[in-house]
Each structure stands twice: as C-alpha cells, then as structure tokens.
Amino acid sequence: MADDLLPRAAALFLRAAELGRDFRAGLDERAVFPRDLDPGAVRAALGELPDGPADPAAVLDQLREAVEPALVASAGPRYFGFVTGGSLEAAAAADVLTTAWDQNGFNALTSPAAALVEEVAGGWLKDLLGLPPTASFGFVTGAQGGNTVGLAAARHAVLERHGWDVERLGLHGAPRVRIVAGSGRHATIDRALRLLGFGTDALAEVPTAPSGSIDVAALAGALSTSDAPTIVCLQAGEVNTGAFDDFRTAIAAAHARGAWVHVDGAFGLWAAASPRLRHLTEGVAEADSWATDGHKWLNVPYDSGYAFCAHPAAHAAATSYTAAYLVGDRPETLRSPGDFVPDSSRRARGFTTWAALRQLGRAGVAELVERSCALARRFAARLSEAGAEVVNDVVLNQVLVGFGDHTPQVLEAVQRSGECWMGGTVWRGRRLMRVSVSNWRTTEADVDRSVAAILAAWREVQGR
Numbered sequence: 097m098a099d100d101l102l103p104r105a106a107a108l109f110l111r112a113a114e115l116g117r118d119f120r121a122g123l124d125e126r127a128v129f130p131r132d133l134d135p136g137a138v139r140a141a142l143g144e145l146p147d148g149p150a151d152p153a154a155v156l157d158q159l160r161e162a163v164e165p166a167l168v169a170s171a172g173p174r175y176f177g178f179v180t181g182g183s184l185e186a187a188a189a190a191d192v193l194t195t196a197w198d199q200n201g202f203n204a205l206t207s208p209a210a211a212l213v214e215e216v217a218g219g220w221l222k223d224l225l226g227l228p229p230t231a232s233f234g235f236v237t238g239a240q241g242g243n244t245v246g247l248a249a250a251r252h253a254v255l256e257r258h259g260w261d262v263e264r265l266g267l268h269g270a271p272r273v274r275i276v277a278g279s280g281r282h283a284t285i286d287r288a289l290r291l292l293g294f295g296t297d298a299l300a301e302v303p304t305a306p307s308g309s310i311d312v313a314a315l316a317g318a319l320s321t322s323d324a325p326t327i328v329c330l331q332a333g334e335v336n337t338g339a340f341d342d343f344r345t346a347i348a349a350a351h352a353r354g355a356w357v358h359v360d361g362a363f364g365l366w367a368a369a370s371p372r373l374r375h376l377t378e379g380v381a382e383a384d385s386w387a388t389d390g391h392k393w394l395n396v397p398y399d400s401g402y403a404f405c406a407h408p409a410a411h412a413a414a415t416s417y418t419a420a421y422l423v424g425d426r427p428e429t430l431r432s433p434g435d436f437v438p439d440s441s442r443r444a445r446g447f448t449t450w451a452a453l454r455q456l457g458r459a460g461v462a463e464l465v466e467r468s469c470a471l472a473r474r475f476a477a478r479l480s481e482a483g484a485e486v487v488n489d490v491v492l493n494q495v496l497v498g499f500g501d502h503t504p505q506v507l508e509a510v511q512r513s514g515e516c517w518m519g520g521t522v523w524r525g526r527r528l529m530r531v532s533v534s535n536w537r538t539t540e541a542d543v544d545r546s547v548a549a550i551l552a553a554w555r556e557v558q559g560r
C-alpha cells in the first residue's frame with residue numbers, strides 16, 4: 097500500500113485542481129446564487145460522522161457533490177453583493193501552491209519563505225497605497241482583523257501617553273478611552289471595540305454628511321469636549337455610497353488634540369493606487385493606522401487583509417509575544433510576520449498577495465480599480481435611464497438604487513433570477529439595492545446583462 101500512496105496523493109491533488117478549474121471555467125454561466133437550495137439535502141449528502149476511514153479520492157468526490165448545489169458564484173463576473181472580489185488567476189494558483197507547501201507563516205524559523213514574501217509584498221502594498229515606507233504591517237484575515245489590530249496599537253499608544261501600560265495592566269482602572277467615529281462606520285469597528293475591551297459605550301458618534309462622509313465640523317466639536325485619551329476612526333469608502341472622509345482636515349483636527357487616527361479603508365484605500373482616483377484619499381497617509389482588504393478589490397483569495405501602522409513599536413507592543421521556545425528564532429535580517437498579527441500558527445498569506453501584485457503590476461492595479469468604477473457608473477447610467485433612482489453620487493464602485501415602492505421585491509426577484517446577485521441595504525431610512533463592482537472578471541457585457549435582469553425583475557414585480 098505504501099508503494100502507491102505517493103502516486104495516489106499526486107493524482108488526488110491533480111483531481112482537485114481539475115475540479116477547481118472546471119468550476120472556475122463555468123462561473124460565467126452557472127446560476128450566480130443557488131436556485132432551489134435544499135439545506136437538508138446538503139446535510140444528508142455530507143452524512144453522519146463516520147466510524148472509520150474512507151478513500152481520499154471518494155472523500156473529495158463526496159464533498160464536491162454534496163456542496164455543489166449550495167455554491168455561490170461570487171468569484172464570477174456578475175456577483176455584485178457586499179464588496180466582493182474574485183480571485184486573480186495568479187493569486188488563485190498561488191493559493192493552490194500555498195496549500196501544497198503548507199508553510200506555517202508564524203515566523204522566520206517556521207518558514208523563511210513565508211517571512212520573506214510577506215516582507216516584500218508588504219513593502220509593495222505600502223508603496224501602492226501611498227503609506228509611509230516606515231510603517232509596520234501585518235497580513236491579517238480581512239479588514240476586521242486590520243481594524244482590530246489598528247485599534248489595539250492605538251489602545252497601546254493613547255494609554256501610554258497617559259502613563260498607562262495597557263498590555264501589563266489591562267483596562268481595569270485605566271483612564272477611559274474615547275472612540276470618536278462617524279455614524280457611517282463599518283460594524284467591524286464596533287466588534288473590534290468589544291473585543292478590545294473598550295466597550296461600545298466608549299463611542300462618541302459623529303454624524304455624517306448626506307454623502308456618507310464624516311461631518312468634519314461635528315468631529316472637531318466632539319474632539320474639543322474632552323481631554324480623555326482619544327482614538328478617531330475614519331473611513332475610506334463608505335460601504336453604501338463609497339464616500340471618503342476628508343482626511344486632511346479630520347486628521348489635522350484629531351492630531352491637534354493628541355488623538356490617534358485609524359482609517360478603515362477595506363476597499364476605498366485602493367483608490368490611492370490609481371493616479372485618477374488618488375485625490376479621494378488626499379491626506380490619508382497622515383493617519384496612524386490603516387486597515388484594508390486583499391480579498392475585496394485586490395482580488396486575492398480568502399482570507400486576506402492588511403493592517404498597517406505608522407508606529408511600529410506600538411503595533412508590535414500590541415500584537416507580539418515571546419516565549420522560551422522562541423529564543424533564537426529571529427535572525428536579524430528576517431522579519432517575523434507573527435509579531436504583527438493576532439495569530440500564531442497561520443497560513444502563509446503573503447504568497448497570494450505577492451502573486452496578485454506581480455500579475456497586475458502598478459498599472460494593472462490602477463486599471464482594475466478604474467475599470468470597476470467605470471462599470472459602476474455604467475450601472476448607474478443604465479438604471480437611471482430606465483427610470484430607477486440612483487441615490488448616491490457614484491464616486492467609486494458602489495451604487496445605491498431605488499425602484500419606487502418595489503425595491504425589496506425587485507431585489508428578491510433579481511437574487512432569485514440567478515443572472516446576477518446584489519444585496520440590499522437601508523440608507524437614510526430607505527431600503528435600497530446596493531451594487532458593488534469589485535471583481536476583475538466583470539465586463540461591460542456583464543453589466544448590461546445584469547441591468548437587463550434587473551429591469552426584467554422590475555417589470556415582473558410591477559405586473560403582479
């Protein structure tokens with residue numbers, strides 16, 4: 097049996113790659129969201145916990161058959177839900193290698209390859225996004241991870257300035273930290289506040305302008321009312337409208353009060369990679385920490401995000417640790433990825449990011465971002481020509497659309513059509529369709545086909 101173990105493993109790996117290839121080749125034509133999903137059938141196909149082993153090849157086949165009816169074509173060109181990237185060819189293929197290599201990305205001893213690739217790719221990211229070359233960075237699981245790490249570094253720094261060592265003493269008895277954030281912040285900020293022990297009551301919420309940007313006058317007002325240690329959360333790319341905060345003004349006001357500024361730029365920070373759109377992020381490099389995603393607009397496979405920090409010592413103070421078994425683990429020249437993330441043993445996330453950036457290059461990233469925005473404007477133009485109401489100023493890749501009194505029904509019919517998929521939202525009290533263009537595969541023809549599906553759904557609903 098040992099003799100045919102290796103050929104069998106090789107065959108299985110190739111089989112997995114083939115199945116993956118077939119799925120990806122069919123993305124264009126399969127229903128974007130499963131039709132007639134039967135969760136019970138999927139559960140039954142997955143079966144009960146078996147008493148004994150199975151043939152690995154049969155395991156793969158069973159898995160594929162069981163989940164096939166429940167797969168979403170979110171990697172395909174007509175998925176416009178949430179803010180969702182596909183995965184670029186080189187990045188997806190590098191992800192297969194990441195699995196094969198099975199490196200532990202913790203530090204330079206567990207994998208020099210993982211450490212070196214993150215070091216190089218992290219430098220490229222800072223360059224592309226216009227962040228300070230001296231900033232520290234961590235490859236995290238997403239913008240949730242990036243926001244949590246950024247706010248952990250902030251917690252360290254603002255309390256240190258008040259003579260409080262939060263890593264040693266915790267928050268019990270510490271000066272109360274104030275978190276100032278816009279009402280349009282992403283919910284992951286609130287979760288980070290809970291996880292970090294600030295509590296959501298620490299939030300001083302500032303109203304946003306009609307566009308979704310933070311009201312900078314109100315922000316300045318909120319900052320002047322207290323001398324407490326303060327963290328200001330700003331945003332590049334509001335999840336509904338794509339709006340940007342006025343970083344230049346807001347950061348200056350925050351820094352004048354000694355506050356730390358964290359920027360959630362999950363998708364919007366990528367505007368900085370485009371010469372045409374960079375102006376939207378004007379001043380963002382003055383912040384203290386930033387979070388962004390790889391798996392959204394960079395089109396890197398899940399799970400991939402980045403935390404950056406202008407103060408590497410604060411960053412490492414919040415996230416690094418040492419232990420007896422780690423002594424001697426740090427060759428002077430190799431960066432230790434695990435010092436900048438909340439994980440220890442971890443996937444070597446740098447490989448896919450490096451591959452995406454290498455495939456696209458500077459010009460390719462700019463083109464991807466600009467093309468997505470042009471396609472979002474195409475959506476807006478076509479839908480408003482047909483009588484729908486485009487509610488936001490389409491400054492980026494997000495479009496908010498209303499269909500009179502019928503928006504929830506239109507949305508439901510579109511989602512059911514399998515032609516394309518977009519989510520809903522509530523914006524300024526109104527239920528709307530939310531369209532996000534973030535996938536490298538999406539073409540003008542995909543937008544036109546999706547608009548046709550939306551208009552057909554609208555007609556269907558009106559005819560009921």
Ligand SMILES: *Cc1c(COP(=O)(O)O)cnc(C)c1O
Pocket residue numbers: 179237238239240241282284333334335360361362363389401
């Ligand atoms: C998506 C998003 C997040 C959360 O990112 P994850 O990658 O899902 O963790 C945070 N902030 C904004 C603005 C987002 O769009």
